[in-house]
Amino acid sequence: MAENQLGGQQYLVLPEGASRLLGKEAQRTNIAVGYAVASIVKTTLGPKGMDKMLVSELGDITITNDGATILEEMNVEHPIAKILVEVAKTQDKEVGDGTTSAVIISGDLLKNAGNLLDQGIPPAAIIKGYEMAHEKSVEILKGVASDVSIDDEKKLAEIAMISVGSKNIGSETTKRALTKLVIQAVKQVSMREGGKVTIDRDFIKLEKKEGASIEDTQFINGVLIDKEVAHSGMPKSTKNAAIALLDVALEIEKTEVDAKIEITSPEQMQAFLNQEEKMLKDMVGKITASKANVIFVQKGIDDVAQHYLAKAGVMAIRRVKKSDMEKLAKATGARLVTSLEDLTPKDLGFAGQVEERKIAGEQMIFVEKCKDPKSVTIFVRGGTKQTADEVERALTDVIGSLVSVIEEGKYVSGGGSTEVEIAMKLRDMATDVGGREQLAIQAFADALEVIPKALADSSGMDPIDTLVQLRSKHKSKDGKSFGIDVYGNRIADMEKLGVIEPMKVKSQALSSATEASVSILRIDDMISSKGSRPSGPGPGGMPPGMGGME
Numbered sequence: 001m002a003e004n005q006l007g008g009q010q011y012l013v014l015p016e017g018a019s020r021l022l023g024k025e026a027q028r029t030n031i032a033v034g035y036a037v038a039s040i041v042k043t044t045l046g047p048k049g050m051d052k053m054l055v056s057e058l059g060d061i062t063i064t065n066d067g068a069t070i071l072e073e074m075n076v077e078h079p080i081a082k083i084l085v086e087v088a089k090t091q092d093k094e095v096g097d098g099t100t101s102a103v104i105i106s107g108d109l110l111k112n113a114g115n116l117l118d119q120g121i122p123p124a125a126i127i128k129g130y131e132m133a134h135e136k137s138v139e140i141l142k143g144v145a146s147d148v149s150i151d152d153e154k155k156l157a158e159i160a161m162i163s164v165g166s167k168n169i170g171s172e173t174t175k176r177a178l179t180k181l182v183i184q185a186v187k188q189v190s191m192r193e194g195g196k197v198t199i200d201r202d203f204i205k206l207e208k209k210e211g212a213s214i215e216d217t218q219f220i221n222g223v224l225i226d227k228e229v230a231h232s233g234m235p236k237s238t239k240n241a242a243i244a245l246l247d248v249a250l251e252i253e254k255t256e257v258d259a260k261i262e263i264t265s266p267e268q269m270q271a272f273l274n275q276e277e278k279m280l281k282d283m284v285g286k287i288t289a290s291k292a293n294v295i296f297v298q299k300g301i302d303d304v305a306q307h308y309l310a311k312a313g314v315m316a317i318r319r320v321k322k323s324d325m326e327k328l329a330k331a332t333g334a335r336l337v338t339s340l341e342d343l344t345p346k347d348l349g350f351a352g353q354v355e356e357r358k359i360a361g362e363q364m365i366f367v368e369k370c371k372d373p374k375s376v377t378i379f380v381r382g383g384t385k386q387t388a389d390e391v392e393r394a395l396t397d398v399i400g401s402l403v404s405v406i407e408e409g410k411y412v413s414g415g416g417s418t419e420v421e422i423a424m425k426l427r428d429m430a431t432d433v434g435g436r437e438q439l440a441i442q443a444f445a446d447a448l449e450v451i452p453k454a455l456a457d458s459s460g461m462d463p464i465d466t467l468v469q470l471r472s473k474h475k476s477k478d479g480k481s482f483g484i485d486v487y488g489n490r491i492a493d494m495e496k497l498g499v500i501e502p503m504k505v506k507s508q509a510l511s512s513a514t515e516a517s518v519s520i521l522r523i524d525d526m527i528s529s530k531g532s533r534p535s536g537p538g539p540g541g542m543p544p545g546m547g548g549m550e
């Protein structure tokens with residue numbers, strides 16, 4: 001009867017072709033979809049995790065291990081799948097690393113919630129239990145974390161190596177060399193104020209070009225710009241560069257002139273051209289008067305102005321992106337000038353060398369040897385575009401990892417050890433809480449253990465046996481940093497192995513995973529207008545064979 005009533009309402013309110021899922025059916029479907037999405041990235045977790053190859057509609061290929069990239073490139077259409085993609089994106093934005101973990105924890109939170117629903121526990125109780133468990137787990141996390149400072153090179157190197165460890169971008173030696181570059185870059189742009197260190201990730205530029213080996217990736221103490229010198233008569237290399245940054249067009253605005261002058265004779269035309277040339281010459285005069293010998297211009301440079309600049313020996317680069325102008329300002333100390341009238345020698349910046357070099361058939365401008373630049377570049381290389389892309393993604397993770405651990409000053413042990421520790425302590429707490437929430441807290445604890453289980457699985461260990469061993473180890477004294485030694489196929493002390501990670505990677509993953517699963521559980525009614533498909537995995541939604549639960 002009730003169903004008929006609902007059907008009737010639907011018929012009245014919703015447009016033709018719309019579909020609707022209600023109550024348990026909506027929750028079940030959403031949980032299945034969420035879990036299916038998480039399962040896709042699960043096998044990529046950790047250094048022994050596998051890569052995914054993604055082929056776009058246009059045939060572009062991406063080979064990656066990066067959770068955020070995989071989910072983004074999959075172009076999932078299902079709204080619930082999109083929530084999980086958001087989890088990965090948020091993690092990427094806030095921390096830069098830990099995207100896969102965040103998504104697979106969300107998946108298991110959902111799966112376990114599904115089991116509780118089956119036992120008749122109402123969604124509200126699950127949600128409440130999950131939120132309590134989340135709050136408590138952040139507390140536990142803080143309790144097990146240790147301090148680290150920007151001057152602790154050894155710890156930073158370990159953290160960087162763990163972050164890059166899961167990416168297939170070459171040997172241990174290559175990875176070590178790459179992480180060294182990142183540490184150098186992060187330290188260079190860091191700002192200390194009082195006891196606090198802040199780092200703006202935007203000022204570590206990753207510029208990439210294929211056509212050389214990963215080992216050729218280099219640190220540039222300054223900015224690398226994908227542009228060329230404007231005119232062939234200009235110098236291609238300038239030492240001790242005095243740099244002006246101009247947000248000015250070195251051109252005559254045509255419309256402005258047309259409006260004022262009506263040309264009726266060839267003499268007038270000549271006079272007009274002379275006038276125009278004089279204006280451009282004057283512009284160049286103002287630049288040379290400031291003693292600038294290299295200029296970066298955000299807008300265009302007229303041919304005539306280029307000619308005069310070349311004659312004066314000034315190297316000019318035009319149509320430079322605004323973001324690059326900001327980086328140049330930070331690197332060279334130059335001030336961005338918006339009117340030539342304002343340009344004075346004080347506005348100029350400095351670089352030991354500005355040079356145009358040909359890289360893989362294209363010109364690039366190297367602004368190097370800056371004095372204590374607060375903006376630097378890592379020039380990423382790789383044999384193919386795919387490799388260079390994956391190196392870039394790996395370095396983005398390392399940068400994110402280092403920035404968050406330095407800013408927060410806290411790290412925890414990896415290899416699933418922290419997740420097991422939190423899970424154990426949560427279970428203790430759950431018994432004090434009692435009731436239905438107790439079951440939800442236990443389910444939350446179980447979900448965290450998906451991390452050690454997936455790591456064990458990836459190295460061929462039995463996930464359940466290993467988890468049992470880990471739990472018993474964590475009950476003993478000095479057992480709190482025991483996790484999966486993926487290379488030794490055993491459990492071991494992660495801290496001693498140097499498997500450590502920023503606390504922020506874990507805390508952010510816990511919050512976004514909790515938030516996503518709770519918001520999915522709150523949905524008990526899915527109404528989709530014609531054309532969209534809320535009813536589970538299907539064309540455009542999920543790849544075949546990815547649906548369903550374990």
Ligand code: ADP
Binds near residue numbers: 166
């Ligand atoms: P994410 O996108 O979540 O960062 P990764 O593929 O980078 O996914 O895997 C991260 C997980 O792998 C973390 O739990 C981390 O502790 C673990 N891990 C990384 N390196 C090692 C290692 N050498 N030994 C054991 N676990 C490791």
Ligand code: MG
Binds near residue numbers: 097
């Ligand atoms: Mg990682």
